[in-house]
Amino acid sequence: MTPELQELASIDRVIHEPVRLMLMTVLYAANEADFLYLQRECGLTQGNLSSHLARLEETEYITIEKTFKGKYPLTICRLTRKGREAFEEYARKMRVVAESVG
């Protein structure tokens, strides 16, 4: 097996799942975002977003802080250092695919 293929064989499936890939791409750029912003930005239902965020929290790629803005509940998601590094590693591996096409 070539090293490039080995990289793909060991791709991080937590990040690879398309909805989580969108979330990680947004969070990598913004570092933190609230629930409603993520929901709108990624075009997700509340339930779908919740379950994917829970999976990212479980893996310690993000933290989720529930707070208030005035009377309104506010849920802030933040990329952790572990999440940032995992996304960078993932993007490095996907570069192999992106670059295999002229």
Add this chain to the structure above:
Amino acid sequence: MTPELQELASIDRVIHEPVRLMLMTVLYAANEADFLYLQRECGLTQGNLSSHLARLEETEYITIEKTFKGKYPLTICRLTRKGREAFEEYARKMRVVAESVG
């Protein structure tokens, strides 16, 4: 939703699955390859390879030709034009992720 996120939301899940992504990457570079080569190159069991190739054939991304080399069966997998274009489109979308990391 930004155009970049829209691209990820509509990612081709046939190609996105990690084993099939390896197979498509190899076939895109080589254009054709026999079963044993793919099995060795991607580190797959026979059953696992068979089922992923069947999925790629179903989508018309590859053709599978069963033939003989002397007495030995030989199974040749070839990327179709549709498969080549789908992979190029996929790689273009993944470039967004690859490039989002400096």
